[in-house]
Ligand SMILES: Nc1ncnc2c1ncn2[C@@H]1O[C@H](COP(=O)(O)OP(=O)(O)O)[C@@H](O)[C@H]1O
């Protein structure tokens with residue numbers, strides 16, 4: 090897959106105020122890329138969960154939102170990465186209902202449902218990187234302004 | 238086992254509209270073969286799940302529905318096949334609750350319960366073929382019109 | 386195939402007329418979530434009598450629909466699940482837990498009348514217009 | 515960003531005006547639990563119409579808030595969940611179970627009127643103002 094990004098924004102995540110910034114930036118980009126208000130809300134919600142996981146479990150990290158394009162589609166890609174403790178058992182974390190905090194453990198499996206593609210790489214002591222994508226409906230005729 | 242089919246229909250599966258066609262064709266054949274309305278619904282439901290798996294995981298494939306006969310019984314056989322990515326761990330997929338999509342992972346184990354026989358062959362990178370059969374109650378006296 | 390949505394006093398009634406594609410079902414879900422606000426409806430009835438098959442996708446979509454309507458402050462009831470469809474659902478492990486169901490349109494209306502009256506607590510002794 | 519809390523007769527109304535941080539949400543929860551005692555309020559309305567995102571933290575905090583208010587002897591209703599927010603919540607598995615919801619402020623007030631009247635057993639036969 091060929092990916093090209095021109096509108097890339099990095100949001101440093103260090104506190105709960107940054108969670109709000111991250112979801113606002115991702116919504117802005119989603120709207121700019123022609124996503125419907127509904128899809129933009131789904132994207133912003135997913136990014137809110139990923140940003141909170143960084144604050145909760147890794148303390149510091151960053152969220153990078155960008156446009157993505159392949160042969161047939163436009164979309165948004167969001168990378169959430171940290172150098173935190175990592176996730177010991179990813180399969181368990183993705184199953185839902187698993188949580189090391191006071192939470193519900195719905196975040197990661199929920200993020201997967203909200204987005205079209207979900208990849209997670211995590212190694213103990215080295216950190217966690219979650220990459221999610223959502224594609225614009227192929228049939229819509231909107232063309233990205235300046236994706237190279 | 239000797240199997241003979243004369244009424245064989247192939248439904249190409251490329252989109253969610255084809256899922257509807259596949260389940261309608263399988264119901265039609267089931268009714269034609271003398272299955273009860275209840276059994277015909279069970280069969281159509283199973284085929285709906287198999288067709289959706291093709292659309293979700295392999296994008297393209299086909300469903301072949303036909304009559305089947307052995308020494309003592311008549312029945313319906315449905316083959317769902319695709320050249321998609323294949324299933325890495327069939328045992329896990331058959332256990333239920335396992336899903337790589339937004340779904341519940343009830344499909345394959347559910348299909349097995351809905352039908353009388355269930356076979357799955359899948360190899361990574363080469364695709365997946367699921368073959369299911371359901372037999373008509375032996376005691377019913379209905380005879381197939383022209384099964385050779 | 387778009388599902389017609391009728392407005393009947395405080396309720397919305399969606400009568401599925403034929404087999405639906407997955408896209409049709411999602412469209413129905415989103416249309417009802419929007420219309421329940423536009424028409425200030427207190428309840429939604431989805432009549433699935435004519436649905437040929439209720440598979441895992443349809444069940445999940447109807448469950449999501451009911452939860453969305455709840456979050457919008459209204460009640461949903463699914464009516465008309467046929468015996469053979471119910472059997473197929475049970476064998477698939479789909480129980481529509483947490484979603485109200487009723488035998489048919491009449492029972493669905495009775496359920497909503499009871500449910501939304503109690504919720505809003507108005508006119509319990511006077512006839513509803 | 516502190517959420518303004520209005521006192522209107524027996525009720526408290528918190529209208530969220532913009533995106534809230536987690537800390538703002540916790541502050542709102544605690545402020546309402548305190549004020550419901552101070553003003554002897556019978557009901558609380560939280561209007562989330564302007565909330566950009568209802569994620570798992572916000573849902574959990576509102577659910578906790580509703581339960582706390584209940585333990586203080588009053589009722590809570592969440593109003594104004596938009597269709598797209600409801601969809602995101604449902605996909606996250608957040609259904610606000612056990613928490614009352616209503617379409618908007620007006621419906622929320624109607625709900626509280628009914629609910630707190632019945633609870634306190636007063637004015638059930640007198641006309642509603
Ligand atoms: N960025 C991260 N770094 C380390 N651990 C994480 C991270 N994100 C998630 N986890 C782990 O995965 C578990 C499940 O996460 P999630 O599904 O978001 O649920 P929750 O946050 O509600 O617990 C968390 O409880 C935590 O143990």
Ligand SMILES: Nc1ncnc2c1ncn2[C@@H]1O[C@H](COP(=O)(O)OP(=O)(O)O)[C@@H](O)[C@H]1O
Nearest residue numbers: 290294323330336337340341342343344345365
């Ligand atoms: N035709 C197929 N090609 C590739 N993978 C498949 C196919 N069918 C099923 N799978 C895999 O098996 C898993 C379980 O399938 P299933 O039981 O039907 O549940 P669900 O579709 O709800 O996830 C799927 O999540 C997917 O990973």
